[in-house]
Every structure is written in C-alpha cells, then in structure tokens.
Amino acid sequence: MTSQESFKRRVRERMARTGERYAAARRSLLTEPPGTSSGWVSEPELSDERVRDATGLGWDEWVARIDAGPGRSASHPEIAAWVTEHAAFSGWWVQTVTVGYERITGIRLPGQMPDGTFTVSRSRTLDVDRETVRARLLDDGGPDTLVPGLALTARSRPGVKSPRFTVTESGPDGEADRGMLMLSTDVVGQRCRVTVTHERIGTPAEAEQWKKFWAEWLVTVADELGADGGDPAR
Structure with a gap:
C-alpha cells in the first residue's frame, strides 16, 4: 500500500469516527502534530504508518485494544501473550507492538x-581494518586498559x-556493579564500525551519563589508533 493510500484510509477512518466531511478530516490530519498530541508519553520506535501496514492497526488503535484487554497494570509477558492470542502475527511484531504500547x-x-x-548504545566508524581494532580492544590488555x-x-x-563483559567500578566503598557491556566490530568497506552496547x-x-561516556571512549579509541573515520560517535 502506498503512503497516499494509507493516508486516505486514515482520513476515511477519521470521517467515520468524527462525522467530519472529507476535506475537514484531511485538514485535521495534516495539521495534527505527531505522537504526543494524542497524549503519548514517548514515541514508539516505528511510525504509525509502518505498524499499520504490518499489523492492520495504528498505534492509537493498539493502545485502545490493549487498554481494553490486559490493561496498563499488566506485565510485559502478559501484554505480549495477549497480543499473540489476539493477532494474526507473532514474533518480532508482537514485541514491537508490546514495546510500542x-x-x-x-x-x-x-x-x-x-x-x-x-x-544505551554508541558507535563509531574507524579508518582501520577490523583485525587491528579487535587486536587493540580484545588482545592488548583488553578494553578496560582505555577506561581507568x-x-x-x-x-x-x-x-x-x-x-x-561485566562492568565494575572501583570506589571508596569497594567495587560497584555497573551492568553488562557488549563490543561489536563490523566491516564497513575498508573500515571498521565499533559499537558499544x-x-x-x-x-x-x-x-x-553512560551515553556520553562511551561516545568519549570511542573518540579515545580512534585517537589512539590514529584511525578516526570522520564518523561521530552516535
């Protein structure tokens, strides 16, 4: 379905819901701010159009249905199980709808x-091959040699x-657990993209705070290797 057809369908749905004529419904949708205008606390990962094309319903419709089903006091597994039971899809889209809700x-x-x-996740593309990056991060003393x-x-x-890796931080009261870290290195042409999750x-x-920390850490890695690819950490 094209984006124009999807928009026309939204206009018709609004007409049925509000009793407006086509021109008025169309004007309302064109001038309506996205997302938070509907009372959303935060934006879902995917657009309303994309989730509608894949699942048959837009975000506001999913919110109304799940509110009437398990409701907002339900746990993540309970909501996901309800969506699985009441939808014609499963797997990735069930999780997408659940997390979006x-x-x-x-x-x-x-x-x-x-x-x-x-x-959180930060990445940076470096002008150096993947083997060189892995050798520095994983073989030459490990990644923590760059993070005092x-x-x-x-x-x-x-x-x-x-x-x-597990992350711990030393302090006056001993070591504190700071979560789990994953380092990924991917080939991008002749370069290497390093991702910290x-x-x-x-x-x-x-x-x-950790977003900023790992963005700066990736700059340090690039500087040490002399391999900044001009791709800011993101």
Whole structure:
C-alpha cells in the first residue's frame, strides 16, 4: 500500500469516527502534530504508518485494544501473550507492538528493558581494518586498559564476534556493579564500525551519563589508533 493510500484510509477512518466531511478530516490530519498530541508519553520506535501496514492497526488503535484487554497494570509477558492470542502475527511484531504500547503509555521509557533497567548504545566508524581494532580492544590488555576506574571481566568465550563483559567500578566503598557491556566490530568497506552496547543500567539519568561516556571512549579509541573515520560517535 502506498503512503497516499494509507493516508486516505486514515482520513476515511477519521470521517467515520468524527462525522467530519472529507476535506475537514484531511485538514485535521495534516495539521495534527505527531505522537504526543494524542497524549503519548514517548514515541514508539516505528511510525504509525509502518505498524499499520504490518499489523492492520495504528498505534492509537493498539493502545485502545490493549487498554481494553490486559490493561496498563499488566506485565510485559502478559501484554505480549495477549497480543499473540489476539493477532494474526507473532514474533518480532508482537514485541514491537508490546514495546510500542509500553512506550506510548509510559510503562516503559525510551531505552528501558522489560526488567526495568536501561540500555544505551554508541558507535563509531574507524579508518582501520577490523583485525587491528579487535587486536587493540580484545588482545592488548583488553578494553578496560582505555577506561581507568572500570574493570571489564569477559563473560563470553574467546573469538566470538560480539564479546560481553561485566562492568565494575572501583570506589571508596569497594567495587560497584555497573551492568553488562557488549563490543561489536563490523566491516564497513575498508573500515571498521565499533559499537558499544551497555546494558542493565539502573536509571535514565545514569543512561544519559553512560551515553556520553562511551561516545568519549570511542573518540579515545580512534585517537589512539590514529584511525578516526570522520564518523561521530552516535
């Protein structure tokens, strides 16, 4: 379905819901601010048009249906199970609808996982081959040699594409758990993209701090290797 056809369908749905004529319904949709104008707490990952094309319903319709079903007091598994039972799709789209509902209603904040913790990710593309990057990050003393004050303990077998580490921080009261880290290196032409994914962060404020921390850390890696690809950490 083209975007124009999808928009016309939304106009007709509004006409049926509000009793407006076509021109008035169309004008209302064109001037309506996206997302938060409907009372959304935060935006879902995918657009209304894309989720409608894939599932047959838009976000506001999914919110209304789930509100009338398990409701906002339900857990993530309970909502996902209800969507699975009442939809003609499963797997990835069930999770997309469930997480989108949780984002819109404020049950789940951006970056928040089902267990309540937060995940952030930063990446940077470097003008150097993947083997050189992996040798520096994983073989030459490990990634924590570039992050004073943090200890990264390997939690995956040697040689995996995206190794995982527990993160601890030393302080006056001893070591503190700072979550889980995953390092990914991907070939991009003759260059290498390094991605840092930090999981199990306790609060949104800490998540924002770690975003900045790992963006700066990637700049340090690029500077040490003399391999900045001109691609800012994001």
